[in-house]
Amino acid sequence: MNLIKDSFEFGLHTQIHFGVNRIQELPEIIKKYNYKNVLICTDKGIASSGALDRLESILKDGEIKYEVFTEVEPDPTIRIVKKVEQFFIERNCDAIIGFGGGSSIDTAKGVSIAVANPGDLSKFEGKNQIPNKGPNVIAIPTTAGTGSEVTHATVLKDEDRKYKMGILSEHLHPKAAILDPALLTTLPKGLATMTGMDALSHAIESYTSNQAQPITEALGLYAIELIGKNLRPFAADRTNIEAASNMMLASTIAGAAFIWGRVAAVHALSHPLGGRYKIPHGLANSLLLPIVMKYNVSSNFQKFKNIAVQLGENVEGLSLREAAAKSVTAVEELIADLEIPTTLKEINIELSDEEVQVVAEEAFASGIANANPRQVSVKDLVSIINTIK
Template sequence: MNLLKDSFEFGLHTQIHFGVGRLQELPSILKKYNYKNILICTDKGIANSGALDHIETILKNGDIKYEVFTEVEPDPTIRVVKKVEQLFKEKNCDAIIGLGGGSSIDTAKGVSIAVANPGDLNQFEGKNQIPNRGPDVIAIPTTAGTGSEVTHAAVLKDEERKYKMGILSEHLHPKAAILDPALLTTLPRGLAAITGMDALSHAIESYTSNQAQPITEALGLHAIELIGKWLRPFVADRTNLEAASNMMLASTIAGTAFIWGRVAAVHALSHPLGGRYKIAHGQANSMLLPVVMEYNLSSNFQKFKNIAALLGERVEDLSLRSAAEKSVDAVKELVTDLGIPKTLKDINIELSLEEIQVVAQEAFDSGIANANPKNCTVQDLVSMINTIK
């Protein structure tokens, strides 16, 4: 970016409350905004983990009225959003807590849209299509990956179309995010691994994207450094609060980076793969990230050299190209160390030539790959999928 010629925008609309034990401050935060009746939107895994009971105790002790919905699904669907919307209206709620991973927070965002904007949610797909801001969302993440607690995006699945649609709007920034690393200590190992890789994909894609600007680049680099240092120890021991704290921070920083820096071909492909074949988002990103990085290397060797160094690779005395290539090696090694499957075959999915073409076309049509630093055709996207078969 040429600062003498180019301009950019940056803003963060979410109040962040970070720290071990900050969850105890939830009642005072809710009272600050004068909410009268809160709807907690979460999933059965969170309910079974004890995290929901903990929050309910805090709310009761704080004399906060609330309702609970515990049927959020791994890929948040329009169908579930409509169920929660009905409960929200029936119970006369005035704000929503998204408690959990990206699915719970995105479902809460979807409910906020639906309550204030009648009609089919499909009409709001894309950027800035939501006329009215809905009820406030308070995000309480229990994973270190999606960054949804600070972003202006919600990804919802249309089951009829087998399609994951992205809705982006300034109305979707959560009002506040409570980041308590203690909530990560019960996260299953596999989920910790793939959500951490999701955060890394946000950081790398926003840093290398053609929409990157100085602030998002700085955020992306710091998130990459934190993940490179702390993801392995966090996955090895989720009760390690130092590792958990750094990963939760990295996830939120990476989420902040991609609000403005954007994501690119990795996410363009992971959305249709998830929508059609129920591949977990972080799993799809883990498979695709090194492939897309290798494709993009020549767009900016220096940036990929920087990534390699932050992920612990020795790049001294190497040519710029060779140093950049080390970034791909570093991500591949990380995926291996975390025990994440590397191919579709490893997770028992085989795609026909026709299916691959459909996924690539959907990825291209989504427009997400427009932010890729190197131009992508449909055939380029097909080749990327073939690499992870």
């Protein structure tokens, strides 16, 4: 980036409350903003894990009036958002708590849009298309992956089109986020690994993106370092509170990085793969990340060398090109250590040439790949998909 010629924007509009057991402060936050009846938006997994019981106990002790919706689905849909919107209106709620993974937080954001902006949510796709700010959202993540707790974006699935659409607006920044690492200690291993790879993809793509700027580069590189040092021990033992704390920080920092530095070809492809074939978002990103990195590495050898170093690779004595290539090796070894599948065949998905072409065309049409550091065509995207078949 040429600081003499170029300009950039950066802003973080969410008040972050980080620390073990900071969830206890939720009643104070609600009273601070004078909310009278909050809606907890979560999923059945959180409800059955005991985490929801704890949250409700805290709210009851704080004499906070609340309602609960527990039918959030993975990859949140417009259909569910409209259902929660009706629930929110009928129960006279005035704020929303997104409690869970990215799906719960993105659903809460979608409800905020829907309550204040009647009509088909698909008309708000893209950037700054929402005319009216809706009810405030408080985000309480229980995974370390999406970063949605600090972003001004939500991704919702349009089931009719089998399509994941992104909505970005300054109205979507959560009012507050409670980052309590203790909430991560009951995560299943598979979810911990896949959400961790989601955070890593955010960090790497925002750091290498052609939209990267000094602040997002600093955030992205630090998130890469934190994930490189902590994802393996966190996956091995989710009760490792130090590793959990660092992964939660990394996820949020990567979220702050990518909302301004942008994501690129990995996410361009993972959205249609998830929308059409129900591949979990973190898994889709993990499948694609090393392949896209290999495609991009020549765009900036120095940046990819920096990634290799942050991921613990010894690059002493190597040429710049060789050191940069080590970044791909580091990610591949991380995926192997985490025992994450590396091909679509391993997860029982087989795509025809026609299906690959459709996914590539949807990825290209989304515009997300425009931020890729190396220009990509539909043909390039087809090749990337074929590599993971």
